[in-house]
Amino acid sequence: MKKKVNTARTSGGLSRRAFLIGGVGGIGVLGAGAVIGGGALLRSRGSGDESDGLPRAVDPGPLQLQVGGDGHPGRVTVLTTAGRHLIHFDGYRLTTSTGTRGATVDDPGNGRPSSGPVRIDFEVTDPDYTASVTYRADGGRVTADWEFTAPGDGLDSAGRPLLRGGRVYRTLVDARATSELHVPASRWVRDSRGGVPVQERVAELNFVDWDVPGSEGGDGTSRLYGCITTATSTSRSTTTLHAAPSRDDDGVWRSRLEFRADTTVGAARSLVDNGRTLLAGAVLGSTGLPDPTVDITSAATYNVVASSGPRTFTIGLAGRSARSQHSTSIEVTARDFDGTEIHRSRHEVAIPQDADYVDTDVTIDLPGPRSWCSIEATSADSFARTAAAVWPDHDFGPSDQSIIGLGGFASTPSPGSAQSPGLESRGAERSLWRRLGIRHLRNPWLTAEESSELGISTAAQPGGSPGQFDDPSGDDSFREWAEKALDRGEDAGAAHYELLNEWSLTGVDTVELATEYTDQWLIPFRAEMDRRGTDAKLLAMPLAGWDAEFLDTIRDRDGWHLLDGIAEHAGRGNYVPDYDGGKWNFLGQVRTARAYLDGHATDSDSPTELWLTETYACTRPNAWWYDDERTAADSVLLTLMLSKAEGVAGVHWFQLADGLWHDKYGVNPTESEYHYGLLHVDRSPKPSLPAFAFAAEMLDGASFLGWIESPHPDLRGLRFSRGGSAFWVLWSRQDGYLNNATHGTDSYFPHPEPWIPPEGASLKVTVPGATLCQDVLGRDIDLDGGSVTVSGSPVVVTGDLDLELPGPEEVSGDMSVALTDVAVRRGDRPGTLIVEGVNGTGGRLGIRVMGQQVRGLVDETSLVVAEGRFTETVDLGDALPDDPESSSDSAVTAVGARGGRPQVRIMAQRRAKVSASAAESQVYRAEYYRAV
Structure with a gap:
């Protein structure tokens, strides 16, 4: 936990890397000192103070520039006052095939250290481009202003900047090898079009540090901290930094870099190490940030605790204007998942002239035993948000009784990974895995010993590209590649290998890809596994959306019997998870994959396991294709419940936290890839x-x-047993299957705040034996004489429920499609089903019937019924087994239980626009499941 040092100058505390999540052997909270209301514990922090868990920052004195050296035309080296070389800046790579070479230099120092300005005009390998740069040193800061011209208007045929991939060549001199850290300077903003506020980046902060031997604290307690700031930087390497320019009104493309190495950088680095990237940018004075800037943090690494009660949150304030004023007002509000305001307070704070920022501690009483809360701090034009959650510990069972897993990047990847480490400690992240019931990992982030100790089953997912080994002169042969992949898997104790990833997205002919995959990858990889005698399982390459042709080719080329299972990435758009129409839906793809496996289970060597190695509920803000945060919570619970219902062996959620594997704390409100996290x-x-x-x-x-x-035609639900008792998951589809169905043709769609329950219809459902009803967060919901209100957000009902009871008898509420009194029975002939019901729609109604799927296909039998009561005979053939008890644990029906009597689905559907301006029609269904 973070410790408190109550002095006028120092904010103490361990970095987030050292903190273990609250609830593991106790609850992570701060110590005494925080108060509710207008008063609070204040702590200011100056550049010369001890860093939070970091060595002391050393002042390098005024930085100097020196031109030339090592045969690099236009090289500029940044030096300290004592003459220590810190960083070389060389030329610029304008495009993948165009860069700088010779240079004309205007150097006032004539090769000796100076403060500049140094002007360099470069020759460019393509004469249609020009490039120049001016360096200036001012105290502990160096700026580099680049200017470019490009052919035409500087755009390619697709309207993209030709210099979008531009990179500065830079080399760090004797910096600490593991010190580089890349985070954005960002701010919270609200869009005038409405919707939820978003976090957007204004600059990139590339931190690095150097040991300072021989100085006071030369035993490792002192360091020189540096930071390279750019407006745009999506990637970096050991020798380059992405720094794409933007075009000004005069047609010149410009990019500015700033290198800073004064003690303020040490203060900012300390904030970053504690996860406070918002405030770090403000301390460095990043252009584009509000002044003052506020942030919010807490002691718990993930703001997750195991019980309710007072929790301390730290509100930070930084900025020049706040230092010049007598005091600055900060308002703090907190709302729970129902929108109830659980906290509001106002605080007057002042930042001393010699301080970089000030912290204010505020105590908020978090409700429980389960809750989610949004917390916001506002000061003038600046605001910041965070959230907190409460739920009790649960002692999860072994991995073989769980489907719950995790994919995507780990915050702290295993040694040898190409990913950069996160700010959270390895222990903190693994403790969160335990709290979440993670029992499967897609990637080998653990050693075999750690996997056994944590009770988590590890997998390995080797990557490769089509044609990778076509060139025999390449760095590795396939055999060498496979050996490395298997070595890594064995080190992690991998229970299965998932061979390659999503080739079906490449746009190349499916049969051609699948042929290469089977002949050149799958068959020899399995042979290498057999040669080693590994008992790990092998899954086929996961498909990005269902692609039966890819698997057909594997079967045709004798690769099918080498597999133990298949993997699917069942992508989803603005459809609820239980929709199975169209392409980008969850349940439809999973049912199809399940049916394919069952339909091709020709012998004992056929693969049987279905793994969903990427599932998600993406929350890209204010975009109609994606879930808002409240809807995403519904989608998460339903996705996992449906996966279990469809016989999935394991689910790898993609992913734990927002961001990218190479930009772990990056923000981008218009790029969906940044919004797949649970955090x-x-x-x-x-x-x-x-x-x-x-x-x-x-x-x-x-x-x-x-x-x-x-x-009732709109009630949906799943029945489960656990520990000898039953529980039901219930939800309504009165309002349809499409999220954000009122959207227009614009991709922008204002999302509601997560604490605002949606308006919509609901059902009253009586559940015999029910004693407890819980919402998607596990919060208790009142039962009215055994009845519960069910809307589009699923609820879980437990109690003394009869394991044999197929469903409720009393359900009341409006109907989206008036199809009622539906019953089924077997016909006189094998494979026939008699369907009865009442069509109250006022006209003829199309009905579709789905039974057990055969020969790897999901299909439906359609019929049209007249208005009023009807009785129809449907020939389902093999989709209706002759023996009612024929279904077993290994023979899975596409729409029914494993074991016992199979179920059929009877469904009628209509479409209608929710509003005249809507670009898409809502989908309404009467849907019934019946045992036969």
Whole structure:
């Protein structure tokens, strides 16, 4: 936990890397000193103060520039006052094939150290471009202003800047090898079009540090801290830094870099190390940030605790204007998942002239035993958000009774990984895995010993590209590549290998790709596994959306029997997870994959396991294709429940936190890849996180019994057993299957705040024996005489529920499609089904019937019924087994339970626009499941 040092100058504390999550052997909270209301503990921090858990920052004195050296035309070296070389700046790579070479230099120092300005005009390998740069040193700061011209308007045929990939060549001199850290300077903003506020980047902060031997504290307690700041930088290497220019009104493309190495950088680095990237940018004075700038943090690494009660949050304030004023006002508000304001306070703070920032501690009483809260701090034009969640510990069982897993990047990857480490400690992240019930990992982030100790099954997912080994003169042969992959898997104790990833996205002919995959990768990789005698399983390359042709080719080329299972990435757009129409839906793809496996289980060597190695509920803000944060919590719980219902062997959630593997704390409100996490980029919980934990708890050791058999066309539900008792998951589809169905043709769609429950229809459902009803976060919901209100957000009902009871008898509420009194029975002839019901729609109605799927296909039998009561005979053939008890644990029906009587689905659908301006029609369904 962070310690408190109550002095006028120092804010103490260990870095987030050293903190273990609250709830593991106790709850992570700060010590005494914080108060509710207008008063609070204040701590200011100056550049000369001790860093939080970091060695003391050394002042390098005024920086100097020196031109030339080592045969690099236009090289400029940055030196300290004592003459220590810190960094070389060389030329610029304008495009992948165009860069600088010779240089004309205007150097006032004539090769000796000076403050500049140094002007360099470069020759460029393509004469249609020009490049020049001017360096200036001012105290502990060096600026580099680049200017470019490019052919035409500087755009390619697709309208993209030709210099979008531009990179500065830079070389660090004797810096600490593991010290580089890349985070954005960012701010919170609200869009005039409405919707939720978003976090956007204004600059990139590339931190690096140097040991300072021989000085006071030369035993490692002192360092020189540096930071390179750019407006745009999506990547870096040991010798280059992405620094794409932007075009000004005069047609010149410009890019500015700033290198800074004064003691303020040490203060900013300390903030970053504690996860406070917002405030770090403000301390460095990053252009584009509000002045003053506020941030919010807490002691718990992920703002997750195991019980309710007072928790201390630290509000930081930085900025020049705040130092010049007598005091600055900060307002703090907190709301729970129902929108109830649980805290509001105002604080007057002042930043001393010699301080970089000031901290204010505020205590907020978090509700429990399960909750999610949003917390916001506002000061003038600046605001910042975080969130907190409460749920109790659960003692999860072994991995073989769980489908819950994790994919995507790990914050702290295993040694040898290409990923950069995160700010969180390895222990903190693994403790969160335990809290979430993670029992499977897609990647070898653990050693075999750690895997055994944590009770987590590890997998390995070797990567490769089509044609990778076509050139025999390449660096590695396939055999060498496979040996490395298997070595890594064995070191991690991998239970299975998932061979390659998503070739079906490349756009190349599927059969051609699958042929190469089978002949050149799958067959020899399995041979290498057999040669080693590994008992790990082998999964086929995961498909990016369903692609039967790819698997057909594997079968045709004798690769099918080499597999133990297949993997699927069931991508989803603005459809609820239980929709199975169209392409980008979850349930439809999973059902199809499950049916394919069952339909091609020709012998004992056929693969049987289905793994979903990337599932998600993406929350890209204010975009209609993606979930808002509240809807995402519903999607998380339903996705996991449906996966269990469809016989999935394991689910790898993609991913734990927002950001990219190479930009772990990056923000981009318009790029979906930054929003797949269960956690926000500040590592605070989305509502998805407690929903995930609750679903994992309910599914721990659970078995699927079947779909709810309801008398109402809009009630949906799943029945499970666990520990000898039953529980039901219930939800309504009165409002349709499409999220954000009122959207227009613009991709922008204002999302509601996560604490605002959506308006919509609901059902009253009586559940015999129910004693407890819980929402998606696991919070208790009142039961009214055994009845519960069910809307589009799923609820979980437990109690003394009869394991044999197929569903409720009493359900009341409006109907989206008036199809009622649906019943089924077997016909006189094998494979025939008699369907009865009442069509109250006022006209003829199309009905579709789905039974057990055969020969690897999911299809439906359609019929049209007249208005009023009807009785129809449907020939389902092999989709309706002759023996009612023929279904077993290994023979899975596409729409029914494993074991016992199979189920069929009877469904009618209509489409209608929610509003005249809507670009898409809402989908409404009457949907019934019935045992036969």
